[in-house]
Amino acid sequence: MAINAVQTHEEPRVVLSARGLTKVFGAFAAVKDVDLDVHHARVHALIGPNGAGKTTVFNLLTKFLQPSAGTINLLGTDITNTAPDKVARMGLVRSFQISAVFPHLTVLDNVRVALQRPNNLATQFWLPMSSLDRLNQRAEELLAAVGLADARNTVAADLSYGRKRVLEIATTLALDPKVLLLDEPMAGMGQEDISTVSGIIRNVAKERAVLMVEHNLSVVADICHHVTVLQRGEILAEGDYATVSQDPRVRTAYMGTEEA
Numbered sequence: 001m002a003i004n005a006v007q008t009h010e011e012p013r014v015v016l017s018a019r020g021l022t023k024v025f026g027a028f029a030a031v032k033d034v035d036l037d038v039h040h041a042r043v044h045a046l047i048g049p050n051g052a053g054k055t056t057v058f059n060l061l062t063k064f065l066q067p068s069a070g071t072i073n074l075l076g077t078d079i080t081n082t083a084p085d086k087v088a089r090m091g092l093v094r095s096f097q098i099s100a101v102f103p104h105l106t107v108l109d110n111v112r113v114a115l116q117r118p119n120n121l122a123t124q125f126w127l128p129m130s131s132l133d134r135l136n137q138r139a140e141e142l143l144a145a146v147g148l149a150d151a152r153n154t155v156a157a158d159l160s161y162g163r164k165r166v167l168e169i170a171t172t173l174a175l176d177p178k179v180l181l182l183d184e185p186m187a188g189m190g191q192e193d194i195s196t197v198s199g200i201i202r203n204v205a206k207e208r209a210v211l212m213v214e215h216n217l218s219v220v221a222d223i224c225h226h227v228t229v230l231q232r233g234e235i236l237a238e239g240d241y242a243t244v245s246q247d248p249r250v251r252t253a254y255m256g257t258e259e260a
């Protein structure tokens, strides 16, 4: 299948890497000796059957879980023993976890609130919303980048499901991540929203690395440069989608015999 991924002139340098990443729960190894290199300006998919260890890998990389063994390096710094909030401040941000959408705020105010973090306004919670006006320009840029400018005055609760997810991505981008981790960004979406979000991910990956867990293999084929396939906590295969999708072990373990 043809790969129609991001075209970019940026150097694909490694920004996040793991070596020998292992997580043991009691006697059970959920993640075993995983090596991972995530590149700037690339979309990297982590796929595998249920229980393969994808979420555990995300939790290890963001340091929500401490590895049992192995090392993690972010932007040249060893973060194996770094606290999760510091890892996030260093630029490794997982969508839908650090950012939150406030249902009763407008789309614009949601993004302005999210922008408080990188602008060190987060502790000035007593200031009125009007004090956030200087963040308007950046907020408008972010809304334009994700196609939500027309909904700036809509209360978040009134957005469609797909547009709510897009707003979540916008609030995550407000943190200006260097590495963006997306956990099933297309979950529950129809084809139209999937196309929209695919375009957004392509765009945001021009300026940062994206690592995503995704079950929709058409999306993986369409926007991901590199695919790592996990099975029972171990790397089964990796490479571009065309390569891994033709690997007989992957087809048996994950894709069956169906064309993705």
Ligand SMILES: Nc1ncnc2c1ncn2[C@@H]1O[C@H](COP(=O)(O)OP(=O)(O)OP(=O)(O)O)[C@@H](O)[C@H]1O
Pocket (backbone or CB within 6 Å): 025, 028, 030, 048, 049, 050, 051, 052, 053, 054, 055, 056, 057
């Ligand atoms: N805190 C925990 N304690 C014990 N076992 C755990 C824990 N967290 C995860 N596991 C086990 O580790 C394995 C990997 O789980 P994980 O959630 O990482 O898989 P996954 O690939 O994300 O699956 P899914 O696609 O279903 O979300 C599973 O067998 C799971 O039951």
